[in-house]
Amino acid sequence: MDATANGTARPDAIRLEAVAKQYPDGTTAVRALDLAVTAGEMVALVGPSGCGKTTTLKMINRLIEPSSGRILLDGEDVTRADATQLRRRIGYVIQSGGLFPHRTVLDNVGTVPSLLGWDKRRTRARATELLELVGLDPAVHGPRYPHQLSGGQRQRVGVARALAADPPVLLMDEPFGAVDPVVRDRLQVEFLRLQEQVGKTVVLVTHDIDEAVRLGDRIAVLSEGGVLEQYDTPAAVLGSPATDFVAGFVGADRGLKRLSVTEIAEQDLDHPPVVRVEQSLAEAAEVLRREGASWAVCVDEGGALRGWVGIPDTVRGSGTVGEACHRMEAWVPARSTLKHALQEMLQHDAGWVAVLDGARYLGVLTPKTLHEALRRSVDSDALGVDLSQAEVDSIPG
Numbered sequence: 275m276d277a278t279a280n281g282t283a284r285p286d287a288i289r290l291e292a293v294a295k296q297y298p299d300g301t302t303a304v305r306a307l308d309l310a311v312t313a314g315e316m317v318a319l320v321g322p323s324g325c326g327k328t329t330t331l332k333m334i335n336r337l338i339e340p341s342s343g344r345i346l347l348d349g350e351d352v353t354r355a356d357a358t359q360l361r362r363r364i365g366y367v368i369q370s371g372g373l374f375p376h377r378t379v380l381d382n383v384g385t386v387p388s389l390l391g392w393d394k395r396r397t398r399a400r401a402t403e404l405l406e407l408v409g410l411d412p413a414v415h416g417p418r419y420p421h422q423l424s425g426g427q428r429q430r431v432g433v434a435r436a437l438a439a440d441p442p443v444l445l446m447d448e449p450f451g452a453v454d455p456v457v458r459d460r461l462q463v464e465f466l467r468l469q470e471q472v473g474k475t476v477v478l479v480t481h482d483i484d485e486a487v488r489l490g491d492r493i494a495v496l497s498e499g500g501v502l503e504q505y506d507t508p509a510a511v512l513g514s515p516a517t518d519f520v521a522g523f524v525g526a527d528r529g530l531k532r533l534s535v536t537e538i539a540e541q542d543l544d545h546p547p548v549v550r551v552e553q554s555l556a557e558a559a560e561v562l563r564r565e566g567a568s569w570a571v572c573v574d575e576g577g578a579l580r581g582w583v584g585i586p587d588t589v590r591g592s593g594t595v596g597e598a599c600h601r602m603e604a605w606v607p608a609r610s611t612l613k614h615a616l617q618e619m620l621q622h623d624a625g626w627v628a629v630l631d632g633a634r635y636l637g638v639l640t641p642k643t644l645h646e647a648l649r650r651s652v653d654s655d656a657l658g659v660d661l662s663q664a665e666v667d668s669i670p671g
């Protein structure tokens with residue numbers, strides 16, 4: 275059980291109790307694993323090759339039978355439940371989608387509903403709806419066969435198929451492992467967005483700590499034999515590795531990895547002078563002089579970002595700020611991560627990035643404030659993080 279802020283307990287959707295697996299040849303893949311996953315949570319199982327991640331995942335839907343221990347789903351002991359019935363309550367996604375090659379995309383997505391005895395029309399309607407949900411056009415992609423799709427599209431179909439019967443639990447084994455890094459990045463973003471809509475309990479296997487940090491609400495770091503080295507939020511795993519093994523696994527650049535788990539906060543923002551588009555350039559020049567700044571942010575009457583003006587613009591003419599202001603391409607929505615902000619800065623070769631709430635301008639992040647934000651995140655007691663100063667100093671400022 276997981277105690278929430280108001281004291282009520284959220285149920286464990288999945289609970290492994292002393293689960294172990296010994297293969298017939300004597301290999302002990304998992305020794306005695308205890309793990310609880312809260313409803314609606316996304317948990318990433320990470321660890322080096324052979325540490326028992328896939329074995330653990332497959333024991334949850336009993337594709338692999340545990341040698342001992344108990345598995346509970348929503349409080350119900352399913353260790354000896356009918357495995358086929360069980361699997362219909364659990365969506366399963368594997369690398370490359372694991373699609374049936376001789377069935378169309380629509381039929382692939384409709385597999386479980388058909389098995390559950392849904393009529394054709396309902397199955398088709400559900401499959402169509404799911405293809406749209408994962409960003410595919412049912413009219414274009416629905417009639418195709420898996421080999422007529424790109425790797426990323428196959429992966430999306432795999433996710434759609436796993437969601438077809440609306441199972442509360444989704445198991446994913448290296449789901450984005452078979453695509454190139456650019457597609458992988460896009461699929462991860464799409465999946466996070468999808469998960470916001472569907473709110474499944476997800477257990478995801480990956481050997482990639484960056485993927486775990488990005489997707490997991492919590493990360494379970496396993497070492498050989500399915501030993502649970504640490505089970506905590508990405509920020510805590512990166513910030514205070516529980517063991518030397520975890521520290522080694524998350525890597526020496528874990529300070530940098532924090533960029534991708536730290537959201538921009540109000541207090542991180544810098545507030546350069548702001549001028550409005552209808553003001554005269556002379557007024558803008560006066561603002562810059564008074565504040566000792568070389569540039570100012572331009573906003574419209576509603577407070578929306580319009581761009582920026584520098585000293586040379588303000589001394590040049592007699593027009594308005596609106597006529598002289600430069601577009602600002604580098605911006606991020608409020609609550610973006612520091613990594614996203616840094617990426618925007620680098621992509622647009624900008625010295626600052628604007629932070630917007632919808633269209634409304636909130637403030638800017640500069641490399642200096644970004645560094646301070648990272649330091650704040652590292653120091654944050656709320657995260658239970660205790661990093662040594664040495665590591666903070668290793669973060670490029």
Ligand SMILES: Nc1ncnc2c1ncn2[C@@H]1O[C@H](COP(=O)(O)OP(=O)(O)OP(=O)(O)O)[C@@H](O)[C@H]1O
Nearest residue numbers: 297299301303322323324325326327328329330481
């Ligand atoms: N059918 C099997 N028979 C015997 N040993 C097996 C079998 N399947 C897996 N193993 C062994 O069990 C251990 C755990 O394997 P598992 O596939 O769960 O690891 P993993 O962490 O998912 O690895 P990877 O990241 O390489 O996929 C490994 O030592 C593996 O060789």
